[in-house]
Amino acid sequence: MERTFLMVKPDGVQRGLIGRIVSRFEDKGFKLIAGKMVQVSDAQAKKHYAEHDGKPFFDELVRFITSGPVFAMVWEGDDVVALSRLVIGKTKVTEALPGTIRGDFAAHTPFNLIHGSDGAESAEREIANFFESHELLGYTKAISAWI
Numbered sequence: 306m307e308r309t310f311l312m313v314k315p316d317g318v319q320r321g322l323i324g325r326i327v328s329r330f331e332d333k334g335f336k337l338i339a340g341k342m343v344q345v346s347d348a349q350a351k352k353h354y355a356e357h358d359g360k361p362f363f364d365e366l367v368r369f370i371t372s373g374p375v376f377a378m379v380w381e382g383d384d385v386v387a388l389s390r391l392v393i394g395k396t397k398v399t400e401a402l403p404g405t406i407r408g409d410f411a412a413h414t415p416f417n418l419i420h421g422s423d424g425a426e427s428a429e430r431e432i433a434n435f436f437e438s439h440e441l442l443g444y445t446k447a448i449s450a451w452i
């Protein structure tokens with residue numbers, strides 16, 4: 306069982322897509338164990354995207370992610386890191402296939418609606434950047450035996 310950090314970016318919140326984005330992961334059978342609206346601070350954004358520090362798009366990325374509230378979430382499930390990135394779709398909108406969140410809803414590359422952790426280690430680091438451990442709620446889903 307894995308955990309991942311997913312975040313509806315400011316464009317997704319502004320466009321009223323939180324519900325439809327969350328539904329994609331509920332439909333897949335993953336378990337939502339934490340979720341909240343967050344106004345990301347400059348320091349928190351730089352920590353979250355530290356791997357991109359120094360790249361040409363870094364400053365723009367930090368400005369974008371701090372431009373309005375995000376919806377931060379923790380999801381749990383078998384292989385949830387890799388599978389959620391498949392549900393999300395490719396980074397570049399010109400490569401994101403129909404049927405994925407980005408393929409269906411995003412039209413400009415930096416504004417690609419949702420972040421998903423790219424590995425189990427980054428997931429743990431990103432979760433800790435947004436949530437206290439008491440905010441992660443363990444519970445049993447009645448249908449968990451089937452999916």
Ligand code: RTP
Nearest residue numbers: 362366395396414415416417419420421422423
């Ligand atoms: P994310 O971290 O947000 O889930 O996206 P990702 O793994 O698919 O892509 P990543 O390479 O980690 O890039 C992080 C975010 O930076 C913006 N970006 N802009 N202008 C550009 O060339 C460029 N490249 C990346 C995107 O918002 C991307 O999601």
Ligand code: MG
Nearest residue numbers: 420421422423
């Ligand atoms: Mg990334």
